[in-house]
Amino acid sequence: MLSFVVYKATLWFATPKDYYLKGRRVMKTVFAFYRGKTSEEMREQKKYCDMYASIQGWEIEEEFYSSGNMIGLPDKLFVIREAALNHEFDILLVYEYKNVGRYPEETSQAINWFKENSIDVVSVKYEKRDFRKEALKIIKDINLSKI
DSSP states (O other), X not given: OOEEEEETTEEEEEXXXXXXXXXXXXXXXXXXXXXESSHHHHHHHHHHHXXXXXXXXXXXXXXXXXXXXXXXXXXXXXXXXXXXHTTOOSEEEESSGGGGOSSHHHHXXXXXXXXXXXXXXXXXXXXXXXXXXXXXXXXXXXXXXXX
């Protein structure tokens, strides 16, 4: 049996085993990460992430904020990575993928790292992207520039 949910003209497919285990609904643990230059930007991201999570039926367990104004403090992404290694959550919810890294190369590497550690990175703004292809393209470009 296959079920689906339509959200903004995107079809999300899920098999019943994704939602149920031994007859009980399985809730996924969601962490949210907001990165912006101003608190206004981060409030805006939080608003959209909260709406998206409620539509998906998720509850955000913990929220992390990172701003350019937080100089001298450790990047919250390191705290999130530590939590990922301890299997404290299943989904990292972000407003857009670029919030996970400061540069495109860093973004694709970080998202692939989370995937390798069984964490889904979900963006509110964009559909899923294959960051493995982007990482391979970057590596190919670097190798070609060495010739």
